Amino acid sequence: MVAGRPPRAHDAELNVAVSLSATYVGGGSLATGATDTGEPQGPTLGYGRFGNPTWSALEEALGALEGGEALTFASGMAAVAAALHLLPATGTVLVPHGAYNGTHSLTALLAEQGRVAVRHVDITDVAGVRAVLAEVEGPVALWLESPTNPLLEVADIAALAAAGRERGAVVVVDNTFATPLLQRPLELGADVVVHAVTKFLSGHSDVVMGAVVVPPGSAHRDALLRHRTLHGAVPGPLEAFLALRGLRTLPLRLERSQASAAELARRLREHPAVTRVRHPSLPEDPGHALAARQMGGFGAIVSIEVAGGAAAADAVVDAVRLWVPATSLGGVESLVERRRRHAGEPRVVPEDLLRLSVGVEDLEDLWADLARALDRVAPRG
Known part of the structure; x- marks a missing residue:
């Protein structure tokens, strides 16, 4: 049986269905369904806060991935x-x-x-x-x-x-x-x-x-x-269904994104508007050797520091067109943001640091858009 999928049978559904029920038919004593503190107990679901078949499918798949x-x-x-x-x-x-x-x-x-x-x-x-x-x-x-x-x-x-x-x-x-x-x-x-x-x-x-x-x-x-x-x-069960669907394409998405991230990191090192590139794929990165031993790849997040401080970094974010100025990361879209714009960001994070979440778009399109935005703030001389 493949993790996160229903048992294989003729004409069976390929995917676990979205279970939208908040209440399940029960019977017998409370002890067969839930304790008096509201925790699930035994084989029954009892209530929608105790468990859900769609959650369970996602949990099975993620547990298998993490061991x-x-x-x-x-x-x-x-x-x-x-x-x-x-x-x-x-x-x-x-x-x-x-x-x-x-x-x-x-x-x-x-x-x-x-x-x-x-x-x-x-x-x-x-x-x-x-x-x-x-x-x-x-x-x-x-x-x-x-x-x-x-x-x-x-x-x-x-x-x-x-x-x-x-x-x-x-x-x-x-x-x-x-x-x-x-x-x-x-x-x-x-x-x-x-x-x-x-x-x-x-x-x-x-x-x-x-x-x-x-x-x-x-x-x-x-x-x-x-x-x-x-x-x-x-x-929510619908969210669990969508997450399980997304999990199926994780290897493809991550392979594309981290390959693009490593190439962008190499190119960004040479841009005059960039004072530092942070990505473990770079041989000079402090974490490179350890990441090469400990990880199966270097990931799809790149952070850069921009010459000219916070104002210049904000100008880069304002100038991009394909990259999306937004928080979050890890989606198919490439996102960029200046992290210290958030009040809760740790003070050790430089004011001019941009976090780049590299998506699955064409590498050359991503580079052209980012390089054009960086050119606007590059030091003249």
Whole structure:
């Protein structure tokens, strides 16, 4: 049986159908359907917040890709929140200094509420992270991104996961940029993998969804399922259907996008309006050697810094025509944005940094549009 598809039979549907029911026919005692806290129990669905056949198909496919058991959530941030709640109250979470701004903002809010303490770390410095792990007291979670969003720093996941295990930390890896096709953090020692399914996995800019994946038989799955059920962070069945459809084309989309990204990164190095290009494919990139060992490819996100500061970077965004000025990433459309325009963006992100999400359009068309926009702000002389 192929993951995420119904059993093969003559005249059977090829795809799992969209199950739009919020209520399921039940019977017998409550114990056969759900506990009094509203958690699913036993073989029945019971209620639309407990489970859905369309979610299950997507979870089966994503779990197979990551080598674990997946749970889907209403958004990537819902998945992030669920993973953070694996850390007991008064614990400490170590977060990359340049992590996704949603993660930064949520951990800052939890710290304000006295829920957790937060330590920002340089995840490219294994010895430094190990030292911080040794300093903190009480329960610890080590939150990793690799590559990071949007600085594209590469973490040694195996070494950091080993350091986390020695300390008894829960090790979480946000694998949104790499996807399970390029990197499988559970095999490198992570306890939990988080995805913004909205991005590469669904791939068509029409779904908001998240997912968490844990190793088979992990006790964390029960805690994550309880969180999803009681917080109501459940995905819509139509969104799950669309995400599963998008997942089927992920290998093709990612192959095209990351090949174009690597070529654009090479060309951008030579443009006079660009002061720095960040992409692990470049031999001079600080994360190149590690990414080449740890990943099956270098990904489809490129970040550049533009001569002339924030104003020049904004002018580039205003001048493009094929590239779309928009947030998000991982879709078939190529997107560009200046990340520090967001209030919650970490201060370590340069004001003039543009994040490029490379889609599947013709490479030469993408280059012509971007080069023309950069030419407008290139230094004269």
